[in-house]
Amino acid sequence: MRAKVIVTPKAAVLDPQGAAVRDAIRQLGMRDVKSVRIGKYLEIELSADGGETKIRLEQLCRDLLSNPVIEDYQLITE
């Protein structure tokens, strides 16, 4: 099984890294950029499969891969 996890800062949380990249893009001449938000992307390769593995991956996203106070995560399994 292959899982993709996207971890992004919550909308209410300041993202200074994203703001810096937004300003850099504007400075390069693309003035129509409204906002940039930066998160993490993880690709996890597993030898296991099935529903139980998915449940354990959800736990993992909550407990290890994201900080639920300031981040949201999105788990995509293939």
Next chain:
Amino acid sequence: MRAKVIVTPKAAVLDPQGAAVRDAIRQLGMRDVKSVRIGKYLEIELSADGGETKIRLEQLCRDLLSNPVIEDYQLITE
């Protein structure tokens, strides 16, 4: 327009951050994890639209958001 950019280390490039997360996941009891690779995820919001914007976004991915020597990028526009 909304664009999502995923930047990942190339397959041949060592990813020590990913290896550390893989080991942490194994230590938490999920022994069936084979590999973890970690990249960046960017969400870009633009007021412009259309083909020219897409071309400029591609340029941006190549020149600013990724290092083509060691990273691959994936641009998804909505």
